[in-house]
Amino acid sequence: MQKLQDIDIRVEAPVDQLAQHGNAVPVLHEILHALRRLGETEESTTIDLRSIPFGPGDEELLLDVLGHGEVAVKLEALGVSEIYETAFAGVWVVDHRNTEGERIALQIEIARVPEILFTQVTDLIDSISRLENRLRTPDGVASLSNPMNGRRRDG
Amino acid sequence: MADSKTETKTLGESLRQQGVSRRGFLKFCTTTASMMALPPAMVPAIAEALEKARRPSVIWLSFQECTGCTESLTRAHAPTIENLIFDHISLDYHHTLQAAAGEGAEAAREAAMHENFGKYIVVVDGSIPLKDPGFSTIAGISNLDMLKETVAGAAAVIAVGSCAAFGGLPHASPNPTGAVSVSEIIKDKPVVNVSGCPPIPTVISGVLAHFLTFGGLPELDDLGRPKVFYGQSIHDRCYRRPFYDKGLFAETFDDEGARKGWCLYRMGCKGPMTYNACATTKWNQGTSWPVESGHGCLGCSEPDFWDGGGFYNAISIPDGDIARNIGLGAVAGVAVGAAAGMLNRNAKADAVAKHEAVTVDDLEKTS
Ligand code: SF4
Ligand code: SF4
Numbered sequence: 001m002q003k004l005q006d007i008d009i010r011v012e013a014p015v016d017q018l019a020q021h022g023n024a025v026p027v028l029h030e031i032l033h034a035l036r037r038l039g040e041t042e043e044s045t046t047i048d049l050r051s052i053p054f055g056p057g058d059e060e061l062l063l064d065v066l067g068h069g070e071v072a073v074k075l076e077a078l079g080v081s082e083i084y085e086t087a088f089a090g091v092w093v094v095d096h097r098n099t100e101g102e103r104i105a106l107q108i109e110i111a112r113v114p115e116i117l118f119t120q121v122t123d124l125i126d127s128i129s130r131l132e133n134r135l136r137t138p139d140g141v142a143s144l145s146n147p148m149n150g151r152r153r154d155g
Numbered sequence: 156m157a158d159s160k161t162e163t164k165t166l167g168e169s170l171r172q173q174g175v176s177r178r179g180f181l182k183f184c185t186t187t188a189s190m191m192a193l194p195p196a197m198v199p200a201i202a203e204a205l206e207k208a209r210r211p212s213v214i215w216l217s218f219q220e221c222t223g224c225t226e227s228l229t230r231a232h233a234p235t236i237e238n239l240i241f242d243h244i245s246l247d248y249h250h251t252l253q254a255a256a257g258e259g260a261e262a263a264r265e266a267a268m269h270e271n272f273g274k275y276i277v278v279v280d281g282s283i284p285l286k287d288p289g290f291s292t293i294a295g296i297s298n299l300d301m302l303k304e305t306v307a308g309a310a311a312v313i314a315v316g317s318c319a320a321f322g323g324l325p326h327a328s329p330n331p332t333g334a335v336s337v338s339e340i341i342k343d344k345p346v347v348n349v350s351g352c353p354p355i356p357t358v359i360s361g362v363l364a365h366f367l368t369f370g371g372l373p374e375l376d377d378l379g380r381p382k383v384f385y386g387q388s389i390h391d392r393c394y395r396r397p398f399y400d401k402g403l404f405a406e407t408f409d410d411e412g413a414r415k416g417w418c419l420y421r422m423g424c425k426g427p428m429t430y431n432a433c434a435t436t437k438w439n440q441g442t443s444w445p446v447e448s449g450h451g452c453l454g455c456s457e458p459d460f461w462d463g464g465g466f467y468n469a470i471s472i473p474d475g476d477i478a479r480n481i482g483l484g485a486v487a488g489v490a491v492g493a494a495a496g497m498l499n500r501n502a503k504a505d506a507v508a509k510h511e512a513v514t515v516d517d518l519e520k521t522s
Contacts, residue, residue: 021394021416046195048188055394055416056447062297077179096182102440105189115198116185120177 021055024062027108031066031091034110038090044111046094059106066091066108073117079104083114166367167206174199180206190361192383192432204368207420211367212267212275214243214305215249218298218466219291219325219334220281224316227353228360247275261294264305272308276366279337282318282325286333302340311345311372312337315359317455320348320379327461338379347372348379355436358378378458380430389426389452392434413449423467424451431456 027047032043049059067087075081079098086093094113096105109115134140134148164172170180184202188195217225229252246477247267248254248260267275279302284290288297296304306312314337325334338346349362351467362381372512373381390396398404398418405419418424429452433444445452451467454460 022397023394048195050189050441051192051435053392053394058394075178075182077176077182081182096186104186107185107189107195115176116181120181122171122177126176 021058022023023052023054023058024065027052029063031088031108031110035088035090038110038112042112044109044115046110046115047108049106049108062094075116081116083117129143164210164419165206166208166210169441183247187364190357190370191365191368191373192361192436203370208367208370212271213246213278213363214267214309215246215252215278215280216298216301216305217249218279218281218283218302218319219332220316220318221324222280223353224280224319224359225249228315257294261296274310275308276311276313276363277309278313278315279319280315282322282332282334282336284325284332284334284341288330290332299340300328302337306341309344311332311347311366312341313347313349313362314338314379315349316337316354317350317352317458317460320350321458323352324461326459336437342486345372346379347375347381350378350380350385350456351431352453352460354456355432355438357436358432376430380456384432385430385434385456389429389431389434389446393426393446394434395446406450419446419449419451421469422451422463423469425454425457425460425463425466426452429454429457436479 008134025058025132027049030047034047037043049062052058069087069089072082072084079096079101081094081095081096083092085091090110090112092109092111094105094107094109094114094116095103096107097103139146140148165178170183175183176334181202184205185195188198188201188204191201193201215225218506248264281298282293283298283302285299288299291298293301318334319337322330322334322336322339323363325332326336336348338348347362348361358381361384362373365371365381373383376382376385378385392398393399395416395418397418399420403412403415403417404421405417406421407413408422418429424446426446431452432483433452433471434446437444437447453466454463457463
């Protein structure tokens, strides 16, 4: 099925006139304040870009200024999320998508590591019991092509 | 439609059973917070509440409506997340979506009411005709009777769309069916108005998510609408606002001002008197919204917007000169917005009284 974003829309205004709505700069200032806070007190900040009244070009300008840094992570949970550190260390873009690839949240996280990347306690407990189960059964690690390999849940 | 009797698992338990990791759950909570227009700092509290949330029963009644609100919701742009919410709601009756009809369907409604008495949510789309009950019936039951009977055991009522919230199109002058809103009938239960024609899908799911998460209803404005979504005017959050403040207006849909993205006030934009989340939440996967697409706001989330004069009439500008009327250059932006809002309200009341129809002239109006 054709998706809305597949319909080719041509914007008539020249590209250099698009980013004239001035909403990217205040966000950049907010990011700067949050970075200082992180440096001084270790307090992290998340900015939800959905709550900001961006005009055409504002988001593009913001992401363009932030650029890409050294780390990029793909998270596969309820759809693919792309998480990357921007050219400004400590400033991360967290782009959550659903299983259809549609954006469901776009956030800027000012932190040493984005919260969602930490291994969660319940997942850790689950991992321990799964690996224990695998090692307990004789055919748990029997062959390279074992259907149990790489599966999150046992049964 | 699931059996609400057998469903006792919490949302956290059912997600885990579906193989969703804790990280996936946190992504779900982050998106839910964003959908409820709550700050990201509330994610841990939301996670804790959603972990324990139990499946509420929902009965959806459709009266004098066009099904646009159900369409809006079922076309919601975040299938994964919103489906998870809807999977977790026991939608026990929705005669547009369910296979059963007539007495079989009514039996499902009665069973859900009986089993969840005092706890279920009633969602209503469409207005209720009072002039003649025969104008709109379901299985021979008038809309008025069905509403009263169903709401009797409800915890709360959510009026979805401007028809259920304010009477909407059926209520437009001369209101041939004597259409009224839900809150004109239901006085003894909390009624939340989720207005819009249709409402933004994420706003509908946001209100349901709020109930699911916190077991209660969000704070409401004086028209019964959730403040998180309807607390600010379109105009106050509009990215074209700097042009309004500078007095730069598009006069037609194809002039230089339109191409440069100037303010649409003079082409009839009702943004200054309209409270809704379009300017930030946007439509169609957050792609754009009417003003971004170059068309003024119609004011669809406000009472009687159909009778507010022509959509293309800049009703707030009695003699066509906004700067002179509200002293544009001299007043700070927000104050200008407020003043314009007042002018709009007066002019709208005037238009309602005269019941102006949209004419070809309106469509071609240049100032
Ligand atoms: S009048 Fe309309 S287009 Fe102009 S700033 Fe207000 S909401 Fe935006
Ligand atoms: S921009 Fe105005 S008319 Fe359009 S959907 Fe939003 S509130 Fe309704």
